[in-house]
Amino acid sequence: xxxxxxxxxxxxxxxPWLVLVALWYGLRYSGLVNPALVPAxxxxxxxxxxxxxxxxxxxxxxxxxxxxxxxxxxxxxAVPVGFCLGWYRGxxxxxxxxxxxxxxxxxxxxxxxxxxxxxxxxxxxxVILFYASFFAGVIVMYEGIAQISPIYVRVARTLGATDLxxxxxxxxxxxxxxxxxxxxxxxxxxxxxxxxxxLIAAQQGLxxxxxxxxxxxxxxxxxxxIICIGFIALAMDLLLRAATRRLVAWQDRLA
Amino acid sequence: MSTEPRIRFDDVVVEFPTxxxxxxxxxxxxxxxxxxxxxxxxxxxxCGKTTLMNLLAGFVQPSRGQVLLDxxxxxxxxxxxxxxxxxxxxxxxxxxxxxxxxGLRLGANRTPKAGHAAIIERYMRLMGLADFAEHHxxxxxxGMRQRLALARAYAVRPQFLLxxxxxxxxxxxxxxxxxxxxxxxxxxxxxxxxxxxHSVDEAIYLSSRIVVVTARPARIRxxxxxxxxxxxxxxxxxxxxxxxxxxxxxxxxxxEYAAQSRQQVRLSD
Numbered sequence: 001x002x003x004x005x006x007x008x009x010x011x012x013x014x015x016p017w018l019v020l021v022a023l024w025y026g027l028r029y030s031g032l033v034n035p036a037l038v039p040a041x042x043x044x045x046x047x048x049x050x051x052x053x054x055x056x057x058x059x060x061x062x063x064x065x066x067x068x069x070x071x072x073x074x075x076x077x078a079v080p081v082g083f084c085l086g087w088y089r090g091x092x093x094x095x096x097x098x099x100x101x102x103x104x105x106x107x108x109x110x111x112x113x114x115x116x117x118x119x120x121x122x123x124x125x126x127v128i129l130f131y132a133s134f135f136a137g138v139i140v141m142y143e144g145i146a147q148i149s150p151i152y153v154r155v156a157r158t159l160g161a162t163d164l165x166x167x168x169x170x171x172x173x174x175x176x177x178x179x180x181x182x183x184x185x186x187x188x189x190x191x192x193x194x195x196x197x198x199l200i201a202a203q204q205g206l207x208x209x210x211x212x213x214x215x216x217x218x219x220x221x222x223x224x225x226i227i228c229i230g231f232i233a234l235a236m237d238l239l240l241r242a243a244t245r246r247l248v249a250w251q252d253r254l255a
Numbered sequence: 256m257s258t259e260p261r262i263r264f265d266d267v268v269v270e271f272p273t274x275x276x277x278x279x280x281x282x283x284x285x286x287x288x289x290x291x292x293x294x295x296x297x298x299x300x301x302c303g304k305t306t307l308m309n310l311l312a313g314f315v316q317p318s319r320g321q322v323l324l325d326x327x328x329x330x331x332x333x334x335x336x337x338x339x340x341x342x343x344x345x346x347x348x349x350x351x352x353x354x355x356x357x358g359l360r361l362g363a364n365r366t367p368k369a370g371h372a373a374i375i376e377r378y379m380r381l382m383g384l385a386d387f388a389e390h391h392x393x394x395x396x397x398g399m400r401q402r403l404a405l406a407r408a409y410a411v412r413p414q415f416l417l418x419x420x421x422x423x424x425x426x427x428x429x430x431x432x433x434x435x436x437x438x439x440x441x442x443x444x445x446x447x448x449x450x451x452x453h454s455v456d457e458a459i460y461l462s463s464r465i466v467v468v469t470a471r472p473a474r475i476r477x478x479x480x481x482x483x484x485x486x487x488x489x490x491x492x493x494x495x496x497x498x499x500x501x502x503x504x505x506x507x508x509x510x511e512y513a514a515q516s517r518q519q520v521r522l523s524d
Contacts, residue, residue, distance in 0.1 A: 154338075157332040158333075158334070169357070
C-alpha cells in the first residue's frame with residue numbers, strides 16, 4: 001500500500017467517526033425514533049462541556065484509578081502464575097480446568113458475593129476488577145509462555161549459560177511481549193467490568209454517573225458517560241501499543 | 256600429533272521410554288573421532304542420527320555405554336562444543352552483534368572483555384554480516400541466520416563443532432555457498448566436526464570420514480574414508496572418485512531406507 005501523506009492520513013482516521021456522528025444525526029431526525037429517547041450529538045457535547053466543569057473530571061479520575069489499580073494488581077499476580085503454568089507442563093494439566101472454570105464466570109455474577117464479603121467500599125470494586133484482570137491476563141500469559149520454543153534455551157546452554165543466566169537473558173526477554181499482551185487484554189476486560197463494579201453503590205466514577213443519570217432518565221448524561229469510557233479505553237490501548245512497539249520491536253508481528 | 260581420540264562413543268545404547276515400553280534408538284554404537292577430523296553421520300531420517308549429536312552435546316545421557324570427550328564422560332552441554340541446529344536458534348530479541356556477543360558475555364567465558372569487540376568484528380566479517388550488525392534477525396534471510404548461528408558458536412572458540420542438518424532448510428544455492436564458507440572457516444581455525452546430514456553429496460564434499468548408520472535402532476553400518484584432502488573446492492565434484500563414492504553411499508542409504516519401510520509395514524500390521 002502506498003504511504004499516504006499526513007493530511008490524508010488524518011482525514012482517513014477521522015472519516016469513520018464523522019460517519020458515525022452523521023448516522024447518529026440521521027437516526028435522531030429520521031422520525032423513526034422518539035426524539036426524547038435519542039439526544040442529538042450536539043446536545044451530548046453541550047452536556048459534556050457542562051459536566052467537565054462539574055463532577056466529570058472526578059468521575060474520570062476515580063474510574064481510571066480503579067481500573068489502573070485492578071489491572072496492576074491483577075497482572076502483578078497473573079504474570080508469575082501464568083509463567084509457571086506455561087513453563088511447567090505438568091502443572092498446567094491440573095490447573096488448566098480450574099482457571100478456565102473461574103475465567104468462564106462473568107465478574108458481574110460475583111457482585112452479590114463480593115458485597116457480602118467485602119462490603120460496598122473501594123475494596124469491593126478493586127476485588128472485582130482484580131478478578132477480571134487476573135483471569136484474562138493469566139490465560140494470555142501462560143499460552144504465550146507455552147509457545148516459547150525450547151531451542152533458545154538449548155542454544156544458550158551450549159554456549160555455556162547457567163540456569164540463572166538463561167532466566168535473565170533468554171526467558172525474561174521472551175516473556176516481555178506476553179506481559180504486554182496480558183496487560184492489554186486485562187485492560188480491555190477491566191473497562192468492560194468497570195461499570196458493573198461501580199454499580200455497587202459508588203458515589204463517583206463513570207459507572208456511578210451513568211447509574212445516577214438513569215435514575216433520573218438523563219439520557220444525554222448516560223451518553224456522555226458511555227462515550228468517555230470508550231475514549232479512555234481507546235487512549236490506554238493506543239498508549240500500550242506504542243509502548244509495545246518500542247519495547248519489542250524485534251518481534252515479527254507487531255501489535 | 257597424538258592419536259588419542261578426542262571423541263569416543265563406546266558401545267552406546269540409548270533407549271527412550273514410550274507408552275509401549277522402552278524404545279531403542281541407538282544400539283551399540285562405537286566410534287572414535289580424532290583431532291581435526293570432519294565426520295559426517297548419514298542414514299535414513301528418523302533413525303537416531305540426532306540422538307548421536309545430542310549425546311555429544313550433552314542433552315541426552317546414554318542408557319548404556321559411554322560417550323567420552325578427551326577420555327572424560329560428557330556430563331552436560333558446554334561451550335567447548337559449539338552446536339548448530341537446523342532451525343538456527345538465533346535470538347530474535349538481539350541484534351546480529353548482540354547475538355554473537357551472547358556467549359562471550361556469559362560467566363563461563365574466559366576471554367578478556369577487552370578482546371570481545373575484536374572477536375565480534377572478526378566473525379561478522381568472516382560470515383559476511385558486518386553490514387547488518389545492528390539489525391534484528393527478522394530482517395535476515397535463512398542463509399544469513401544460519402551464518403549468524405555459526406558466528407555465534409565460533410565466537411566462544413569451541414574445539415568441537417556439532418551440526419544437525421545445519422543447511423537442511425536452505426535453498427540449493429545458499430546451501431552450496433554455506434558449505435564453501437564452512438570449509439573456508441574450518442581452514443582458518445582447526446576444529447573437530449561432527450555433521451549430521453541426509454545429503455550424500457554434502458557428506459562427501461565436506462567430510463574426511465563418513466559414517467553410514469542403519470535404520471532404527473541405529474547401528475554403524477559402514478565407515479568410509481573420503482579420499483580428498485583439504486583445502487577442498489568445487490572441483491572435487493568432477494573427480495571420478497566422487498561419483499563412485501556417491502553411488503556407493505547412496506546404495507547403502509537406500510538399503511537402510513528400504514529396511515526402515517519394511518519395519519514400518521511390520522509395525523502397522
